Amino acid sequence: MTLSKPTPQPIPRQSAEDLFELYSAKIYGLALKCGLSAKDAEDGVQEVFIKVQRKLDTFRGESALSTWLYRVAINTLRDHRRKVTRYSRSQSLNEYSDSNVAPACNRTYSNPSLDAERNERRLLVRNALQQLPEKFREVLVLRELEGMSYRDISRILEVKQGTIESRIYRARTRLALEISNLEGDLND
CATH class of the missing domain: 1.10.1740.10 (RNA polymerase sigma factor, region 2, helix turn helix motif)
Structure with missing residues (x-):
């Protein structure tokens, strides 16, 4: 072949x-x-x-x-x-x-407590994402936030698709660890 x-x-x-x-x-x-x-x-x-x-x-x-x-x-x-x-x-x-989140006044519900929790969680995830090495942050942003396929990410970054899949797995694992660490810091 x-x-x-x-x-x-x-x-x-x-x-x-x-x-x-x-x-x-x-x-x-x-x-x-x-x-x-x-x-x-x-x-x-x-x-x-x-x-x-x-x-x-x-x-x-x-x-x-x-x-x-x-x-x-x-x-x-x-x-x-x-x-x-x-x-x-x-x-x-x-x-x-x-830019992807509508202002609270435009939402169909009004729950200040829930809004505060969501904003806190969003900031926590954003902060954790910033702690990741660039190669992990890029693949997560393209896959999870931009909704791109592994194939498209592979072409954009000029890296083999298997490498992209591996990086995304490692990035998710590291992101979860960073979030856990940041949550622990908040609770201390």
Whole structure:
């Protein structure tokens, strides 16, 4: 059995502006989930689309355009996060915004106690996620928060699918341990 190279897909005729309109909100959400503050996420998104504009002609159509775009985004956001972290070693969780959660006043229920518990849990998970090594945090964000398949994550990160599956397993295990440790710290 011989494996053939994937047939290149036709290259879409989309401009960087079209891609920005289609993907900027998703890339912004990805930046937040990767641990950037709202302001740094905006800056990161700008960097991503500047790079996309410069490199759009290098897209060869060997994968979906969205896969290529996420690859550019992950690499750019990773670099941006390192640059930001270098200048500011302490980041406050209060800077983070959760773009996927509706404000409490827009919810169909009104239970302040339940809202407080959910917010506390969300902050706990976010803090635990930030404690993970980058390679674990990235795969968890792409799988659990972005809902991507193992295959897509493998293509985006240019890592074998088996490695992705292993990293996700280890990331989940480490995340559970971090959450447990943080909960223990809160109870002390």
